[in-house]
Amino acid sequence: MFLTEQELQRITAFRQELHRYPEVSGDERETAGRVKQALLETCPDELIEALGGHGVAAVYAGAADGPTVLVRAELDGLPIEEISDVPHRSLVSDKGHLCGHDGHMAILLALAAGLAKRGPERGRVVLLFQPAEENGAGAAAVLSDPAFAALRPDLSLSLHNFPGAALGHVLLREGPVNCASRGMKVILRGKTSHASYPEDGIAPTFALGRLLSGLTALGNNAPLGPDYTLVTVTHARLGEPAFGISPGYAEIWATLRTLTDDKMAELVEAAERLAGEEARVTGLQLEISYEDVFRQCFNSPEATAVLNQALADEGVSVESESALLPMKASEDFGLFRTVAPSAMFFLGAGEGHPRLHNPDYDFPDALISIGARIFMRAIRNTLG
Incomplete structure (x- = not known):
């Protein structure tokens, strides 16, 4: 792992802080502010705010020209009352991070910490914290924002945690993955x-x-x-x-x-x-x-190949043929395929873990290091 145990503990604590203060689609102002402050500590080459609403993007540039790799996480929670008894349960009435977007943000913040230590050799990495995924408006708003033109990627990657699959086990397939x-x-x-x-x-x-x-x-x-x-x-x-x-x-x-x-x-x-x-x-x-x-979420062959190589290099268990995919649920990441090859992998949250959008769901913190390792390997393989 490219981060120390102490650094991971700090990112885990940040994830739990995000969990306490969820904001729903379009209202993610405070969440974006917290993310911005955490990103500034990693000294990105560029930081863009108010992207497609409350979106935040951090850019880490290499010394040589090369492709742009975008990695996306989501900012928003859900209008659902949390009923779990975890110490970091939601403090906001009728709202909860019950889809794991707090964990996805933590994974990208772990990437940011790693890129602060060693940036890409060439090209750029764009870490995008996207607003309004849950209502399907966020990806379209980001892509139509004039500021996105300067960030346009050559490859887009994302993930979603997946209760029902073994903890840390990855589901990845080429083609349609979400309806x-x-x-x-x-x-x-x-x-x-x-x-x-x-x-x-x-x-x-x-x-x-x-x-x-x-x-x-x-x-x-x-x-x-x-x-x-x-x-x-x-x-x-x-x-x-x-x-x-x-x-x-x-x-x-x-x-x-x-x-x-x-x-x-x-x-x-x-x-x-x-x-x-x-x-x-x-x-x-x-x-x-x-x-x-x-829109449908479709894993492009080129992007899927990048993720498969990263998974092999990191020794992460992966399954390409699973009854769990495609998912009937929807994901607005599919819209990124209109600008570049894109792919999303699904990271197992545990076979008996509460399902997404359940009122007792909580993101497993053990997935932060696994997700960050996979993305970082994909970045290193592509940009050095």
């Missing part, structure tokens, strides 16, 4: 009337019922593959909570999920067509909007 998904909001507007004269209004009652079943039926929940589709209705509302009013308003929230971006385009078209036809035959006004939009 595309998006939240679809359908609003139907009619006209209210007195409940005793529903015929005087235009109620969306039957349209809502048909769409609840029709949208769900668009999903086949088949084994993960090119034809996989899933539609999960997560919320529905009809009218107002009153007995004297025939409703004139309804809304449905549904999550659309596919393995590939192409299949997502087909599913979106089918869902919009279904909603449009229902609105047309019932005389309702229709509004459709989307939130939490995630």
